[in-house]
Amino acid sequence: MAVYCREGEFAPGRIPVTSHVLNIPARLKAINPNWFVMLNTRTQRFEIHDAAQPEGTLCCALPFDALDARAVEYARCYHVSRLRETAREIDEYNERLAEAAQRDHLARAADRTREALTYLRRRTDTDTIPKELMTS
Numbered sequence: 001m002a003v004y005c006r007e008g009e010f011a012p013g014r015i016p017v018t019s020h021v022l023n024i025p026a027r028l029k030a031i032n033p034n035w036f037v038m039l040n041t042r043t044q045r046f047e048i049h050d051a052a053q054p055e056g057t058l059c060c061a062l063p064f065d066a067l068d069a070r071a072v073e074y075a076r077c078y079h080v081s082r083l084r085e086t087a088r089e090i091d092e093y094n095e096r097l098a099e100a101a102q103r104d105h106l107a108r109a110a111d112r113t114r115e116a117l118t119y120l121r122r123r124t125d126t127d128t129i130p131k132e133l134m135t136s
Helices: 024-031 069-077 080-122
Strands: 014-017 035-040 045-050 058-061
Touching (some): 045 069
């Protein structure tokens, strides 16, 4: 469901934020002149809207309870001009997660192998490993 708001005008469930003690709406406009801020009365979250978007004005709901400098940094960090850099950061993060999962898997396999070898060394009368040592 697309959300359409107009800058400075009340919308169903949204209140325009045109001024702020920290000048956040103006600081956001310095990043993108089409942006404006609304307060969603249902979720009690501040939202950044873009008047130039054709499919609805909502860009993002800020993940903070207060409208402060974090909103400007958040908007700057996820602005479309940083799309490639953000995608690279996500890819690097996913690679680190995959590497950590692989290290964990290999460590568990090494532990199981050590347990099986220890079992076989202690029991010279058998050459089979019990299923309990084979499954996790």
